[in-house]
Amino acid sequence: MTSASMLANTPAALRDAVQDLLFREANFLDDKQWQAWLALYAEDAVFWMPAWASEYETTNDPELELNLIYLKGHASIEDRVFRVETGDSFASTPMDRTTHLVSNVVVGGVHGINVTARANWMVHSYGLHGGMTRGGTYQYILRQQPEGLKIAQKKIVMIDDKLVGAVDFFHV
Amino acid sequence: MLMKTRIASLIDEREGRFRVDRAVYSDPDIFEAEMAEFFEGGWVFLAHESQLKNAGDYFATRIGRQPVFLIRKKDGSLGGYINACAHRGATLVPYEHGRANALTCRFHGWVFNLDGRCIKIKNEELGEYDTADTKSRFGLTPVAKLESYRGFVFGSLRAEVPPLTDWLVGTLPWIDLMVDQSPQGLEVVRGSSTYMVRGNWKLQAENGVDGYHVSTVHRVFAATVANREAKTAVDGIRKTEAGRMLGNVNSGAYDFGNGHMAIWAQRTEPSTHPLWPQKARLEREFPAERLEWMLNRGRNLYLFPNVFLMDNPSSQIRTLHAISPDLCEVTVRAIAPVGEAPEARAARLRKFEDFYLTTGMATSDDLAALEATHAGAHGSAARWNEFARGANSVRRGAEDTDGGKIGSVPQAMTPSWDHEALYHGFYRFWKDRLLQGGAG
Numbered sequence: 001m002t003s004a005s006m007l008a009n010t011p012a013a014l015r016d017a018v019q020d021l022l023f024r025e026a027n028f029l030d031d032k033q034w035q036a037w038l039a040l041y042a043e044d045a046v047f048w049m050p051a052w053a054s055e056y057e058t059t060n061d062p063e064l065e066l067n068l069i070y071l072k073g074h075a076s077i078e079d080r081v082f083r084v085e086t087g088d089s090f091a092s093t094p095m096d097r098t099t100h101l102v103s104n105v106v107v108g109g110v111h112g113i114n115v116t117a118r119a120n121w122m123v124h125s126y127g128l129h130g131g132m133t134r135g136g137t138y139q140y141i142l143r144q145q146p147e148g149l150k151i152a153q154k155k156i157v158m159i160d161d162k163l164v165g166a167v168d169f170f171h172v
Numbered sequence: 173m174l175m176k177t178r179i180a181s182l183i184d185e186r187e188g189r190f191r192v193d194r195a196v197y198s199d200p201d202i203f204e205a206e207m208a209e210f211f212e213g214g215w216v217f218l219a220h221e222s223q224l225k226n227a228g229d230y231f232a233t234r235i236g237r238q239p240v241f242l243i244r245k246k247d248g249s250l251g252g253y254i255n256a257c258a259h260r261g262a263t264l265v266p267y268e269h270g271r272a273n274a275l276t277c278r279f280h281g282w283v284f285n286l287d288g289r290c291i292k293i294k295n296e297e298l299g300e301y302d303t304a305d306t307k308s309r310f311g312l313t314p315v316a317k318l319e320s321y322r323g324f325v326f327g328s329l330r331a332e333v334p335p336l337t338d339w340l341v342g343t344l345p346w347i348d349l350m351v352d353q354s355p356q357g358l359e360v361v362r363g364s365s366t367y368m369v370r371g372n373w374k375l376q377a378e379n380g381v382d383g384y385h386v387s388t389v390h391r392v393f394a395a396t397v398a399n400r401e402a403k404t405a406v407d408g409i410r411k412t413e414a415g416r417m418l419g420n421v422n423s424g425a426y427d428f429g430n431g432h433m434a435i436w437a438q439r440t441e442p443s444t445h446p447l448w449p450q451k452a453r454l455e456r457e458f459p460a461e462r463l464e465w466m467l468n469r470g471r472n473l474y475l476f477p478n479v480f481l482m483d484n485p486s487s488q489i490r491t492l493h494a495i496s497p498d499l500c501e502v503t504v505r506a507i508a509p510v511g512e513a514p515e516a517r518a519a520r521l522r523k524f525e526d527f528y529l530t531t532g533m534a535t536s537d538d539l540a541a542l543e544a545t546h547a548g549a550h551g552s553a554a555r556w557n558e559f560a561r562g563a564n565s566v567r568r569g570a571e572d573t574d575g576g577k578i579g580s581v582p583q584a585m586t587p588s589w590d591h592e593a594l595y596h597g598f599y600r601f602w603k604d605r606l607l608q609g610g611a612g
Binding site: 050053066068082083086162 | 368391505543544
């Protein structure tokens with residue numbers, strides 16, 4: 001197995017590779033290229049957005065506390081795409097337009113084939129409820145696989161509560 | 173008088189019909205009357221006792237438009253007060269949940285104990301007050317009535333209300349079906365979600381006990397789950413039951429009087445429910461007909477005016493705060509049997525997240541349908557909403573031998589959750605109370 005540091009010979013090159021992945025993910029979501037988006041995720045990937053437990057704390061045990069979204073494994077993430085693609089979801093027809101801004105990307109540590117990264121996000125969407133902006137942070141675990149760098153885990157914290165309109169995987 | 177004449181004209185029961193004027197969802201004068209008569213003039217749900225376990229634990233919420241907080245006193249009882257300093261009115265508790273030995277106002281530093289008595293006035297000796305006993309004049313204003321039924325806490329700003337158990341009438345056996353699932357009762361699970369719905373609060377009340385939409389709005393949920401389970405091996409309590417969404421299961425719709433309503437539907441695969449591992453214990457503790465209701469039937473119970481207790485794919489407290497005719501704030505919390513095994517708790521929460529959230533795959537669609545209904549209701553040239561289904565199959569009181577097995581005596585019921593006769597009770601109660609009340 002290659003180690004994640006072998007992705008790139010220098011910290012700057014590693015940061016470029018991580019940023020490139022995060023930015024491509026954002027663009028696939030905004031362009032509704034769902035299959036390309038799904039292909040960024042590892043087979044055992046976790047897509048997790050915890051719920052708020054107080055003004056300061058989100059839940060932190062995804063198994064035994066409430067989450068806003070907690071998808072374990074590629075097939076579960078595919079469910080969400082399947083639903084909006086049917087055209088039969090009241091909330092997703094017509095589908096909101098979105099634009100993701102991903103910034104403040106900081107590469108954390110390299111642990112074997114995994115690399116951690118944190119970024120901030122803001123998504124402006126437009127649909128039946130008009131224009132709306134929500135934001136928060138992403139924490140990624142990325143994994144170097146033979147076919148390239150894949151998302152092994154994405155934790156999304158959305159600072160907003162009192163949510164207006166449906167908030168789906170492509171709104172965050 | 174004008175208002176009362178108008179309210180009487182909004183429900184049309186002539187010629188065997190049951191029609192409701194869509195203005196009930198949008199008229200600001202009607203909303204003001206509802207706020208005074210229902211939300212600030214009668215029992216409303218406030219919290220579950222498990223949210224306030226220890227002395228000093230508080231929970232801030234609202235009754236109608238008035239800020240209140242509940243607090244666990246040192247003797248173990250619950251206090252409820254208007255969340256405003258007795259001095260100049262600043263809200264006293266800064267967080268939704270917290271713990272305090274005493275309540276110190278952050279504006280001028282006055283301090284109140286957990287019984288609501290003022291125990292300190294900052295610089296009282298320099299205050300040049302005209303009495304030596306100033307503090308006794310400034311107690312917090314209690315919520316007029318506060319009572320619990322089996323852990324569910326209700327309050328009323330109006331003192332002249334019936335005892336809580338009289339108000340809840342025929343719904344008590346349905347609440348018991350949830351609470352009895354663990355000998356230690358129920359607990360609220362950590363984490364919640366709040367969403368703002370661009371729709372009138374009565375559309376929330378209708379939607380939560382509307383079985384008729386399930387096979388249209390949620391067939392996409394059923395299709396999604398079927399697609400998932402075709403790809404991945406899922407069994408036991410992690411499996412998602414979708415039979416009810418495809419129709420043709422036994423079901424019922426209930427009007428309990430006082431505006432309370434409920435629906436149930438047969439679970440096609442009760443072994444997928446998180447309670448199933450407890451079946452043997454429950455069989456020892458409860459008669460078979462009660463277990464049938466508890467284990468094999470999904471149930472949504474609406475307690476007028478502001479809470480649902482749902483025990484369907486998962487279990488939920490859904491609380492409504494009516495903000496304006498066009499806006500309703502909803503908070504959902506997962507509630508679960510105390511002592512539940514981790515694998516059952518996890519399965520319960522995953523089903524909750526799949527279905528019951530605006531970030532999930534079903535409630536999001538409900539809310540879109542509800543908001544579309546609210547938008548359509550503004551087309552006032554088309555005046556009426558029709559609630560005609562089930563009119564010919566209404567059973568009253570003891571005629572409901574099925575509910576009678578758990579001691580439930582409805583005002584009326586029909587043997588299908590596709591029926592709409594339960595709303596007749598809701599809207600008759602709504603009309604009668606507004607006509608009796610102070611609406612001008």
